[in-house]
Amino acid sequence: MKLTDIQYVWNRIFFDKKPAEGIAIFRILLGTLTLFTFFQDALRLEDFWGPFAIQSVETGLKNYHFPILNIFQYFKLSYSVLYSLIAVQFISLMCFTLGFKTRFFSIIAFILLVSFQQRNINMLSSADLLLRIMFFIMMFAPSANVLSLDSFFAKKKGKPLAKDVAPWAHRLIQIQIAVVYISTIIAKSKGETWLDGSAVYYSTRLVDLTRFPVPFLLDWKWFLTLSTWLTLIIEFSLGTLIFIKEFKKPLIFIGIIFHLGIEYMMTIPTFEILMIFGLLAMFELKDYRVFIDFLRLKYKKKFTP
Amino acid sequence: MYKFQQFWCIILRVKKITINLFIVLNLLMMARAQFDKKSPLINFVYTPITFVQNYFSMWRGWEMFAPNPLRTNQYVDAKITFKDGEKIIWDFPRPSNNSLLARYMWGERYRKYTSDALRLDSKKFLWKDAAIFVMKSIKETHPNKQPIEVKLRRRWLDIPNWNKEFILHGELPKNEYKTYEYYTLQIKSL
Numbered sequence: 409m410k411l412t413d414i415q416y417v418w419n420r421i422f423f424d425k426k427p428a429e430g431i432a433i434f435r436i437l438l439g440t441l442t443l444f445t446f447f448q449d450a451l452r453l454e455d456f457w458g459p460f461a462i463q464s465v466e467t468g469l470k471n472y473h474f475p476i477l478n479i480f481q482y483f484k485l486s487y488s489v490l491y492s493l494i495a496v497q498f499i500s501l502m503c504f505t506l507g508f509k510t511r512f513f514s515i516i517a518f519i520l521l522v523s524f525q526q527r528n529i530n531m532l533s534s535a536d537l538l539l540r541i542m543f544f545i546m547m548f549a550p551s552a553n554v555l556s557l558d559s560f561f562a563k564k565k566g567k568p569l570a571k572d573v574a575p576w577a578h579r580l581i582q583i584q585i586a587v588v589y590i591s592t593i594i595a596k597s598k599g600e601t602w603l604d605g606s607a608v609y610y611s612t613r614l615v616d617l618t619r620f621p622v623p624f625l626l627d628w629k630w631f632l633t634l635s636t637w638l639t640l641i642i643e644f645s646l647g648t649l650i651f652i653k654e655f656k657k658p659l660i661f662i663g664i665i666f667h668l669g670i671e672y673m674m675t676i677p678t679f680e681i682l683m684i685f686g687l688l689a690m691f692e693l694k695d696y697r698v699f700i701d702f703l704r705l706k707y708k709k710k711f712t713p
Numbered sequence: 714m715y716k717f718q719q720f721w722c723i724i725l726r727v728k729k730i731t732i733n734l735f736i737v738l739n740l741l742m743m744a745r746a747q748f749d750k751k752s753p754l755i756n757f758v759y760t761p762i763t764f765v766q767n768y769f770s771m772w773r774g775w776e777m778f779a780p781n782p783l784r785t786n787q788y789v790d791a792k793i794t795f796k797d798g799e800k801i802i803w804d805f806p807r808p809s810n811n812s813l814l815a816r817y818m819w820g821e822r823y824r825k826y827t828s829d830a831l832r833l834d835s836k837k838f839l840w841k842d843a844a845i846f847v848m849k850s851i852k853e854t855h856p857n858k859q860p861i862e863v864k865l866r867r868r869w870l871d872i873p874n875w876n877k878e879f880i881l882h883g884e885l886p887k888n889e890y891k892t893y894e895y896y897t898l899q900i901k902s903l
Binding site: 422 | 779
């Protein structure tokens, strides 16, 4: 193998032009979910972010011994400042989701997302981390070339945006999702409860994480053991085999069922939905255009007299 | 015209190099979760990336329920003493004490904060703020009473080994929660 061969493969993976629909759909899904999560937190803004919150800005900063992005540290926190920042974040997230001035608003949304999260990092979970990472990638992604207000206005001006783009951002998202599964498998392989089959038993006995009751099944030892080992097999497959074309679609389907199952049983807000959106980003990039074209055709047929 | 084309070529080249650097940065950040965090070699190699990870809080670790799920139901509550001698227990909005909607909308935030941070000795610096928060919340529900002391308490109940005592889904072990008072805030000292 030569260095040029590596360069060729690298360019093929990250820079060969592909349909832009995939990353645009992911932008809409990510924006909608982030908006909802932000709305959830805003319902308890006094406790989480306010001047008299459960943790003051000064105390929050004691979590770090290095510089961090947190614009709260530059203001004397008052409700007027807080409400203004919340309003700006809502507008930014809306614009990002709709694809209006997408690059600008995605940067604003990222800065505020990180700032609001760093305001009280002790209440965050993996879902928040994954949201931050996805926004970090999306800030520079060509995610508004289709299915966006930007593309609509550009077309109106007679300067349509390119419908095929370098898919590096979409690839990074796909790799990140796979890495989540691989990392969790590596970490779980060091725990004896995952190997002896009792991990699902202990996870489902944590009362603060329980959502809906599951009759019978979770009281059967054989089912608990089976579901523990199936979790490992599914997560391993979703991190590795999903890149093989023949396995991709069945695995995405299994992965979605798997996450919906956890979503039903356990109260782990945002994470399962975000992983489902991540799985929806794992299709072949050309499939998204086929899907959008199918919808367009259906829509046209329905509304054309 | 030729000069403009040459300039445009340079711009495109710089753009591609920047994107390549951004891709490499992200891949390295993803890979770091697999390395030993205490390794001096890794930390040295990652020096330029550490700043980005710190600044944007991009430390990527995916260890939910790993290596083992928690085997303890645990939370933090507060014991409040009023000036008239009455004592009450105040609970943070725990998911299991809340409605389905509240549990989903914000319960997990409080659980995470109390169980994974406020409970710990390594997060001692959070205790005073939390006790003040409790005191303020109490004043809203008991406006005519004067709290003089807030005590934060760790409460925990082990989930027994399933071979010794099998707990049905949605139920708790028969034992009582254990309690340890770990922080006291005297209100007059404020």
